[in-house]
Amino acid sequence: MRCFKTIMGLRTYLAQHRGSQSIGFVPTMGALHSGHGSLIQRAVAETNLVVVSIFVNPLQFGPQEDLAKYPRNLEADAQLAESWGASVIFAPDPLEMGIQDENTGRSLPKTLVIPPPELTVGLCAAFRPGHFSGVATIVTQLLQIVQPHIAYFGEKDAQQLAIIRRLVQDLNLPVEIKGCPTLRERSGLALSSRNQYLSDTEKIEATNLYRSLNAAKNLFQTGIGDRGSLLKTVTEQLSQTPNLKLQYADLVDPQSLQPLEKIETSGLLAIATYLGETRLIDNLLLRHRQPIIAIDGPAGAGKSTVTRQVADQLGLIYLDTGAMYRGIAFLVKEAQINPTDEASVAELVGQVQIELIARPAPQLTGVKVNGRDVSEAIRTPEVTALVSAIAAQKAVREVLVNNQQML
Ligand code: AMP
Numbered sequence: 001m002r003c004f005k006t007i008m009g010l011r012t013y014l015a016q017h018r019g020s021q022s023i024g025f026v027p028t029m030g031a032l033h034s035g036h037g038s039l040i041q042r043a044v045a046e047t048n049l050v051v052v053s054i055f056v057n058p059l060q061f062g063p064q065e066d067l068a069k070y071p072r073n074l075e076a077d078a079q080l081a082e083s084w085g086a087s088v089i090f091a092p093d094p095l096e097m098g099i100q101d102e103n104t105g106r107s108l109p110k111t112l113v114i115p116p117p118e119l120t121v122g123l124c125a126a127f128r129p130g131h132f133s134g135v136a137t138i139v140t141q142l143l144q145i146v147q148p149h150i151a152y153f154g155e156k157d158a159q160q161l162a163i164i165r166r167l168v169q170d171l172n173l174p175v176e177i178k179g180c181p182t183l184r185e186r187s188g189l190a191l192s193s194r195n196q197y198l199s200d201t202e203k204i205e206a207t208n209l210y211r212s213l214n215a216a217k218n219l220f221q222t223g224i225g226d227r228g229s230l231l232k233t234v235t236e237q238l239s240q241t242p243n244l245k246l247q248y249a250d251l252v253d254p255q256s257l258q259p260l261e262k263i264e265t266s267g268l269l270a271i272a273t274y275l276g277e278t279r280l281i282d283n284l285l286l287r288h289r290q291p292i293i294a295i296d297g298p299a300g301a302g303k304s305t306v307t308r309q310v311a312d313q314l315g316l317i318y319l320d321t322g323a324m325y326r327g328i329a330f331l332v333k334e335a336q337i338n339p340t341d342e343a344s345v346a347e348l349v350g351q352v353q354i355e356l357i358a359r360p361a362p363q364l365t366g367v368k369v370n371g372r373d374v375s376e377a378i379r380t381p382e383v384t385a386l387v388s389a390i391a392a393q394k395a396v397r398e399v400l401v402n403n404q405q406m407l
Contacts, residue, residue: 001082003089010090014051014146021048025148027139029090030054031071031193032080035183039152042180044085051146053090057098058107059134062155066277071196090146097141109318113137116165116170119257123270124281125161127247135160136167143168143175151175156182156190157282158268160370162257184210190282192263199276205241212237213284216269220286225263227251230286234271247272247279254285263288290316304364317394319407320365322354324400325391326378327354327367332390333382339389344397354403 014023026039041048061067061266078089094100094107101108106331111243113136120132153161156290163180168177172297182190187196188210189203196287198206215237224230234249248317251260255267255375266287275282296305303310310316328349329339339342356364357375364373377383390396 001078001087003078003091003367005091005093006096007092010051010088010145012153013088014049017049018147021278022150023047023148023150024050025053025143025146026050027055027142027151027153028055029056029070029193030077032074032077032136033191033195034191035154035191037080037084038183039154040081040084040086042178043150043152046178047148047150049088051088051090051148053085053092053142055090055138056137057134058094059110059137060214061134062128062131062188065128066194066197071193081280082115084373090142091376093349099211104318110137113167113171113330115294117168119163119166122153122252122257122259123248123250124272125159127272130162131165134164139164140167140171140173143173148175150178152178154178154182155179155285156192156282156295158254158270158285159257164256165255185278188214190280192280194244194278194280198275198357202243202275202278205243206280208238208244209271209273209280210284213269213271213282217284217286220263225286227261229260230269231321234388238271241389243275245274247274281393296297302378308361317407318358318365319404321364322365322387323356323378324354324403325396326383326387327374328352328396329370329383329387329390330374330378331369333386339386342393345393347389349399352399354400356407376384 002013004013011133024043026036026043028036029039037200039050054072054074056067056072058067074091095102097306099108100106101330111132114133115136126133155161155165159207165177168175178406184190187204187207189207190210195203212234216233217231220230231249235246238244238246249271251267253260254266266285268283268285270283271281287335293310295303295310297303300326303322308318331348331352332339335348337348339345353370355368356375357368359366359375364379366373367378368374399405
């Protein structure tokens with residue numbers, strides 16, 4: 001494993017290895033634990049070269065917060081990261097990141113990334129002014145330095161994850177953001193570098209965070225999804241541990257982070273508490289979720305027939321993704337675009353409006369592209385011959401997968 005402290009060193013190394021390698025990136029503040037390990041191991045499984053950054057970011061700490069005492073141990077972190085399969089550690093200091101003056105050691109003013117206000121009024125942001133702008137600024141800088149294909153963030157920091165997804169979207173950063181589930185101790189306590197501050201007794205008391213979230217989840221599973229009932233359950237359960245001082249408990253939309261009065265499809269239940277001097281956060285995603293069943297196989301194997309029957313019997317929506325790819329293949333043919341000219345195909349797919357039309361059996365799923373019903377035209381042998389090559393293109397997949405997720 002290689003360890004770099006300078007942007008120059010890291011960039012030179014990555015330039016030598018970028019080529020056909022996919023780069024995964026896990027930004028951290030160090031004091032690594034198995035929660036970080038789960039992100040790193042996922043990155044190792046999904047990409048060829050994994051960079052882990054270790055930077056205790058001064059911009060995200062308030063004046064009264066624990067910047068000075070935040071645990072730091074680069075050597076132990078490097079060993080752990082290596083054991084999880086990381087290829088590179090990037091551990092710059094504040095000078096290298098351009099936020100400290102070389103001569104005076106004072107903080108330097110810096111170009112800041114300010115997330116949209118609606119994402120930074122509630123939850124932790126209400127109590128940590130400037131925190132998320134500090135996070136967004138350094139994460140943007142790190143993404144620019146590493147230029148990974150995929151970057152991994154924990155769902156434990158749900159507000160941070162929502163803000164980073166939004167900044168990547170708003171600034172068109174060429175990276176995919178993946179959220180990873182919160183890793184917990186057996187007791188339910190979410191792993192966190194700050195757990196090092198807790199005594200053994202406090203560690204037991206802290207398990208009540210997760211218990212309170214679960215109490216609300218149990219209520220939700222009985223069909224009660226309104227804000228008042230869920231938050232009351234959380235706060236009542238938390239009050240069983242007098243040393244846990246609640247800072248906030250909230251129910252918000254997981255993407256927009258706007259307060260929810262009632263969970264229609266999904267809601268993020270988030271809490272922050274103090275235990276002594278230590279601030280602890282946790283959250284749970286509550287959702288009504290229909291199962292998703294994917295059926296794949298070679299062309300002509302009968303996927304559509306089987307899928308439709310399964311959907312009918314289970315009362316699920318039948319989503320014929322193949323019909324969408326056929327819709328794009330049809331447009332490529334009609335516009336006489338060379339199917340190997342990926343840029344032109346991407347330009348076309350970047351502007352397309354595509355809709356599926358449910359039709360009774362034995363008819364196959366219909367499609368509207370740009371408002372036109374092309375249900376019959378997409379089933380011709382010419383389109384069938386073209387569709388695999390079109391579906392393999394990154395831009396086509398990106399746009400259509402996005403579209404399918406919206407459905
Ligand atoms: P930090 O070092 O606290 O900035 O965390 C670095 C990354 O690890 C962030 O994306 C966190 O959300 C993630 N992370 C921290 N704790 C956990 C955990 N218990 N499970 C999963 N991811 C975590």
